[in-house]
Amino acid sequence: MPDTIDKNTFSELQEAAGAEFVTELVDTFLEEAPGMLAELRGAMDAQQADKFRRAAHSLKSNCHTFGVTRLGAMARELEANGLESGAGALDALEAHYAEAASDLKELSRGE
């Protein structure tokens, strides 16, 4: 596993909530996340600062829950800088999402 996910955080979550439940929770996240990315993109295009910040905040919060560190850090930057982040930062996050999502899915299925 590359540096996309902090395995300690992930296994602590499994310990606390149950591995089976966490698998379902990851599936829910993977269903919800594309919506959050679309919301980020839409809010940037429409220059809606509040909506942008909230979507970044939501994504960050979920990344921290699963230990998806790099994506989480990128979302946190977007939340902090808001619309000032620029299209480049959003592009980078979108590009990294696919990798993080696939690693997370793999991890939740027990490799």
Place this chain on the structure above:
Amino acid sequence: MANEAGAAASRARMATGPGAGARLLVADDNKVNRLLMTRSLELLGHKVATAENGRVALEMLRSATYDLVLLDMEMPELDGFGVLEQMAADNQLRSLPVIVTSSLEGVADIVRCIELGADDYLHKPVNPVLLKARINSSLEKKRLRDQQQELIKRFATSEVADDLQESGFALGGRRVRATVMFSDIRGFTALVESQSPEETIELLNTYYTLMFDAITGQGGVVNQMIGDGLMAIFGAPQALTDSPLAAVRAALDMVEMIDLFNVERVGMDKEPIRIGIGIASGEVVAGYTGTQQRATYTCIGDTVNLAARLEAHTKEVQRGILLDGDTQAALGDKVPLDALGKVMFKGKSVAVPVYAVKAQAQR
């Protein structure tokens, strides 16, 4: 698999807490957060309902009863700050504990949550052990608060209970203008000797129920009951627009209730009872006295002594309700009175005027 079994065992241990079985509301717009929080709380043995934004959360809080709210801050439609503000402005929701769960950055927003009345703050992702500890502590605090309010209501009106909640049970005193009333049953000792103990207790319970109704009905507070006697305060801790008049009206209600009660007693071949009431107005020192473990609202001062003397004096002059000069002056001609002249009471350096409420005012 051994790891899974260990996790299951540790989850089972977590389900047995002192506050297990509480009804909790989770408000969070993020589905993953909502599901995870629900799961964590259910593993602790609680029943959980969820809301996806602040507006829905408030609707749910107003239509059902919950023991605790777990509140996210960043939400569409109405955010967590808005929920806290509206809860603080709502008498029914003000004392409901709220734990803020958020990944807010910086201390300022956390401080704002606490200032708006949140009990506690948990940073997301929430640590399960911390979650359990904070929830148990909030539920325990709520249990104690509910218990305290229940106790207060036994000797005070709900207005006083609210005042106590707001003042935070400060055991400090203050000088206030108030009207003090003493009342007892005439010839009670002889009555006790002529009837069974059970009858005496039953009589006292009926008597206190009637007197409480009359006094609290006029905005007064019963703060002492000794044997057949009671002391009540009007105008403190809650200000009344006209506390002398409220006290005299309560006295008239008390006499009327006793008259009705006597009709019942005579019908049962029992002796009617009579009460004497003394009322005085003026400055008193009022406050919660006692210790942190046991406190009562009370008044101290000359006005209190005078009301007690007037009550005792009802025996001498064979009148039901006696007032002091300050109460008489405040009443004007709202209630017909007889001036009984000045009386020198024990412990007083000068004679004071005494007034009796006319029998016709007592209906």
